[in-house]
Amino acid sequence: xxxxxxxxxxxxxxxxxxxxxxxxxxxxxxxxxxxxxxxxxxxxxxxxxxxxxxxxxxxxxxxxxxxxxxxxxxxxxxxxxxxxxxxxxxxxxxxxxxxxxxxxxxxxxxxxxxxxxxxxxxxxxxxxxxxxxxxxxxxxxxxxxxxxxxxxxxxxxxxxxxxxxxxxxxxxxxxxxxxxxxxxxxxxxxxxxxxxxxxxxxxxxxxxxxxxxxxxxxxxxxxxxxxxxxxxxxxxxxxxxxxxxxxxxxxxxxxxxxxxxxxxxxxxxxxxxxxxxxxxxxxxxxxxxxxxxxxxxxxxxxxxxxxxxxxxxxxxxxxxxxxxxxxxxxxxxxxxxxxxxxxxxxxxxxxxxxxxxxxxxxxxxxxxxxxxxxxxxxxxxxxxxxxxxxxxxxxxxxxxxxxxxxxxxxxxxxxxxxxxxxxxxxxxxxxxxxxxxxxxxxxxxxxxxxxxxxxxxxxxxxxxxxxxxxxxxxxxxxxxxxxxxxxxxxxxxxxx
Amino acid sequence: xxxxxxxxxxxxxxxxxxxxxxxxxxxxxxxxxxxxxxxxxxxxxxxxxxxxxxxxxxxxxxxxxxxxxxxxxxxxxxxxxxxxxxxxxxxxxxxxxxxxxxxxxxxxxxxxxxxxxxxxxxxxxxxxxxxxxxxxxxxxxxxxxxxxxxxxxxxxxxxxxxxxxxxxxxxxxxxxxxxxxxxxxxxxxxxxxxxxxxxxxxxxxxxxxxxxxxxxxxxxxxxxxxxxxxxxxxxxxxxxxxxxxxxxxxxxxxxxxxxxxxxxxxxxxxxxxxxxxxxxxxxxxxxxxxxxxxxxxxxxxxxxxxxxxxxxxxxxxxxxxxxxxxxxxxxxxxxxxxxxxxxxxxxxxxxxxxxxxxxxxxxxxxxxxxxxxxxxxxxxxxxxxxxxxxxxxxxxxxxxxxxxxxxxxxxxxxxxxxxxxxxxxxxxxxxxxxxxxxxxxxxxxxxxxxxxxxxxxx
Numbered sequence: 006x007x008x009x010x011x012x013x014x015x016x017x018x019x020x021x022x023x024x025x026x027x028x029x030x031x032x033x034x035x036x037x038x039x040x041x042x043x044x045x046x047x048x049x050x051x052x053x054x055x056x057x058x059x060x061x062x063x064x065x066x067x068x069x070x071x072x073x074x075x076x077x078x079x080x081x082x083x084x085x086x087x088x089x090x091x092x093x094x095x096x097x098x099x100x101x102x103x104x105x106x107x108x109x110x111x112x113x114x115x116x117x118x119x120x121x122x123x124x125x126x127x128x129x130x131x132x133x134x135x136x137x138x139x140x141x142x143x144x145x146x147x148x149x150x151x152x153x154x155x156x157x158x159x160x161x162x163x164x165x166x167x168x169x170x171x172x173x174x175x176x177x178x179x180x181x182x183x184x185x186x187x188x189x190x191x192x193x194x195x196x197x198x199x200x201x202x203x204x205x206x207x208x209x210x211x212x213x214x215x216x217x218x219x220x221x222x223x224x225x226x227x228x229x230x231x232x233x234x235x236x237x238x239x240x241x242x243x244x245x246x247x248x249x250x251x252x253x254x255x256x257x258x259x260x261x262x263x264x265x266x267x268x269x270x271x272x273x274x275x276x277x278x279x280x281x282x283x284x285x286x287x288x289x290x291x292x293x294x295x296x297x298x299x300x301x302x303x304x305x306x307x308x309x310x311x312x313x314x315x316x317x318x319x320x321x322x323x324x325x326x327x328x329x330x331x332x333x334x335x336x337x338x339x340x341x342x343x344x345x346x347x348x349x350x351x352x353x354x355x356x357x358x359x360x361x362x363x364x365x366x367x368x369x370x371x372x373x374x375x376x377x378x379x380x381x382x383x384x385x386x387x388x389x390x391x392x393x394x395x396x397x398x399x400x401x402x403x404x405x406x407x408x409x410x411x412x413x414x415x416x417x418x419x420x421x422x423x424x425x426x427x428x429x430x431x432x433x434x435x436x437x438x439x440x441x442x443x444x445x446x447x448x449x450x451x452x453x454x455x456x457x458x459x460x461x462x463x464x465x466x467x468x469x470x471x472x473x474x475x476x477x478x479x480x481x482x483x484x485x486x487x488x489x490x491x492x493x494x495x496x497x498x499x500x501x
Numbered sequence: 502x503x504x505x506x507x508x509x510x511x512x513x514x515x516x517x518x519x520x521x522x523x524x525x526x527x528x529x530x531x532x533x534x535x536x537x538x539x540x541x542x543x544x545x546x547x548x549x550x551x552x553x554x555x556x557x558x559x560x561x562x563x564x565x566x567x568x569x570x571x572x573x574x575x576x577x578x579x580x581x582x583x584x585x586x587x588x589x590x591x592x593x594x595x596x597x598x599x600x601x602x603x604x605x606x607x608x609x610x611x612x613x614x615x616x617x618x619x620x621x622x623x624x625x626x627x628x629x630x631x632x633x634x635x636x637x638x639x640x641x642x643x644x645x646x647x648x649x650x651x652x653x654x655x656x657x658x659x660x661x662x663x664x665x666x667x668x669x670x671x672x673x674x675x676x677x678x679x680x681x682x683x684x685x686x687x688x689x690x691x692x693x694x695x696x697x698x699x700x701x702x703x704x705x706x707x708x709x710x711x712x713x714x715x716x717x718x719x720x721x722x723x724x725x726x727x728x729x730x731x732x733x734x735x736x737x738x739x740x741x742x743x744x745x746x747x748x749x750x751x752x753x754x755x756x757x758x759x760x761x762x763x764x765x766x767x768x769x770x771x772x773x774x775x776x777x778x779x780x781x782x783x784x785x786x787x788x789x790x791x792x793x794x795x796x797x798x799x800x801x802x803x804x805x806x807x808x809x810x811x812x813x814x815x816x817x818x819x820x821x822x823x824x825x826x827x828x829x830x831x832x833x834x835x836x837x838x839x840x841x842x843x844x845x846x847x848x849x850x851x852x853x854x855x856x857x858x859x860x861x862x863x864x865x866x867x868x869x870x871x872x873x874x875x876x877x878x879x880x881x882x883x884x885x886x887x888x889x890x891x892x893x894x895x896x897x898x899x900x901x902x903x904x905x906x907x908x909x910x911x912x913x914x915x916x917x918x919x920x921x922x923x924x925x926x927x928x929x930x931x932x933x934x935x936x937x938x939x940x941x942x943x944x945x946x947x948x949x950x951x952x953x954x955x956x957x958x959x
Contacts, residue, residue: 293831341771
């Protein structure tokens with residue numbers, strides 16, 4: 006264990022079964038008040054629709070539920086426990102005041118259909134956040150309705166399609182760089198566009214000559230992540246926009262990596278026509294084990310008529326209201342108004358930061374990524390020497406010589422008390438290690454991370470098996486994913 | 502800035518280590534002409550106390566303290582306090598998608614339990630880890646049926662939540678999925694004759710909601726028979742999950758697309774909520790979204806992993822079953838805890854209270870207005886027709902800090918002065934009596950005004 010750093014190890018010894026295994030008839034964690042209206046005969050009211058039995062639903066007491074989920078929680082890694090440098094996911098601190106304000110009575114319990122007269126608070130929040138996100142992105146208008154990034158992509162491309170349609174031709178395809186997130190091509194397919202791959206050049210950026218060649222009147226838009234998934238800012242961004250615009254195409258920006266830009270540069274100023282944001286990345290709403298997210302879509306004026314309904318407007322008397330009368334709208338992408346609870350949290354985050362805090366946040370995020378790059382360059386192969394913004398991508402080329410791949414290094418990193426980086430993505434880097442520290446890491450934590458990564462590299466040279474068998478410190482060792490997929494067991498079943 | 506863990510000296514030291522003079526050097530890759538040289542035009546940094554004040558003020562402007570009879574896809578049920586106590590644990594709150602299974606067993610096992618309970622409650626064989634909400638789950642359920650049948654068109658019940666229909670229309674437009682709508686009869690259920698006539702050899706599926714938008718329970722067996730007879734699948738949307746405690750689930754469905762908000766998720770002005778898709782095992786490879794499966798580790802110990810990922814966008818890209826990535830995991834955890842708290846007996850008792858309150862309210866309203874669709878079983882919503890415009894009635898109720906039923910004119914003009922009322926276990930008898938009294942008052946005044954006019958005319 007000579008290469009272990011000072012990080013504490015995690016809780017490893019508990020064994021908590023499934024909740025069903027604790028259940029027995031007669032235990033209960035609920036109590037209803039006495040009924041203040043007459044009892045009903047359910048058989049008479051429901052007839053054949055009456056349900057007789059709830060199968061194997063559990064019967065447990067409150068303390069058992071508390072212990073069950075508390076114990077489960079200790080098997081998770083989380084930002085609150087330490088650095089979580091999952092590239093392109095922006096695992097930053099989730100401020101607790103966000104949670105507190107989202108639970109204030111009138112905000113937590115507002116009904117989406119309550120009259121506008123008593124919804125002014127919620128409408129005010131939607132409008133304020135919208136205006137501030139427009140200012141941050143340099144765009145002209147926004148919808149907060151999409152429920153996550155991929156949903157925002159879909160909404161954005163629907164507007165792109167509607168825009169082209171309004172000009173007489175919806176066009177046929179979307180250009181997507183080979184470095185893009187998988188949601189981009191999947192989204193294009195949902196909006197019935199063909200996907201055409203765009204090659205990156207030796208700097209890891211869009212190949213302008215290739216773009217020039219591939220761009221024509223069949224192309225509806227280019228979907229570009231900027232900074233891209235290599236953490237590289239597309240320096241020719243305006244030339245890219247010009248090439249698209251010259252042939253009537255639009256520039257879609259995937260805002261997954263907006264944490265590198267806030268307060269320093271605005272996509273609306275460098276030629277972007279439509280973009281989505283991920284409130285759960287850049288704007289600190291919690292990731293919650295995989296959501297909820299929120300994926301607002303900001304657009305330039307030309308796309309405004311196509312925004313999903315409804316849109317919040319100010320009435321002549323100064324009160325706020327929903328406008329449903331938008332004949333050119335792409336329609337609704339979700340019931341009600343989107344993940345409102347996430348709007349509350351994102352707004353609280355922006356308020357806590359102000360303009361100077363947001364700028365400092367971006368600077369720190371980029372500083373952290375560069376500090377890691379500097380610390381690990383030489384120890385790990387850096388396939389692209391292009392300047393790094395908020396994340397840095399190494400490859401496992403040096404370690405692969407010993408048979409150790411990016412996933413093995415990731416698993417070993419767990420033993421050192423860190424969440425792994427993103428593995429094997431972007432696809433243009435074979436064996437990628439994609440590291441995004443965010444601004445939330447102190448110098449001390451990053452020094453420990455660098456130390457851990459160097460230590461693993463040294464281990465690989467001396468004893469590659471150590472990484473190949475990792476993790477060693479967790480409650481379960483590497484799990485058999487092949488067996489899980491071959492014979493899927495997707496639910497618990499009672500023993501007969 | 503209080504969220505940033507660095508001193509000026511740290512920043513200096515780090516820049517020095519990298520070999521840079523100033524932080525501006527880090528942003529050199531951005532062409533100078535685009536770099537922002539001013540502050541963003543947003544308010545200054547606020548103290549935590551100021552932020553809390555701001556949102557308390559917004560809360561006061563947002564229906565705080567009103568008693569509501571609104572449902573229509575968003576339901577006010579009691580939320581056991583342990584839900585927030587547990588989901589506030591940083592290990593759940595601040596983790597992400599469980600890509601690294603060894604350090605995500607908490608999230609993975611809880612999703613496995615969630616999938617199991619959703620299967621138990623819906624009568625389906627598999628359930629996914631969550632979708633955005635009920636509306637998008639319904640659209641994705643339909644897209645599943647399109648892939649499975651190789652047919653493209655869809656028949657949708659008019660008694661499906663109108664906003665779900667709108668979302669489906671948005672999703673369907675560019676995927677070449679023609680939609681047709683089947684109306685409802687006087688008993689508040691989908692018109693079976695019309696439904697059957699709408700089905701063609703190109704119909705991939707029929708989409709209905711049960712309990713439907715009016716609270717009426719559909720005859721799912723009859724609908725399934727018609728759909729299946731023509732080789733179409735049946736997708737059933739469930740918007741009020743608590744109904745599953747006492748209403749037989751639509752076991753004849755091929756896909757169930759649910760909204761689980763009723764299970765412990767705050768109303769939150771419409772989101773975040775929790776969609777879920779449940780279906781038969783044989784259709785699992787066409788399911789969208791994350792799935793958690795059981796497996797073993799190297800020592801043979803039980804553990805859980807994300808599985809069947811070859812359906813998903815990060816592997817299949819444009820050929821994926823859906824573009825969904827981030828879903829509603831933390832909300833699904835709320836739902837999971839709620840289902841665990843109420844469990845086998847509690848869910849049934851809870852559903853029964855909803856049924857009793859609604860039966861009482863409907864009987865009281867029937868004395869003064871016309872309750873529609875009375876011949877068929879319903880769960881916790883009902884439609885009341887009045888002589889007076891329901892907006893006017895609601896205006897008066899607001900004066901008593903009450904929010905009346907949802908006026909249906911916007912969605913169903915054919916129902917005239919009708920509103921959709923909802924009662925849950927939290928609706929008190931006295932609130933029902935007060936609301937009924939206020940409706941009765943207006944009905945009496947409308948009636949007497951009418952009689953007066955008639956008298957004058959005579």
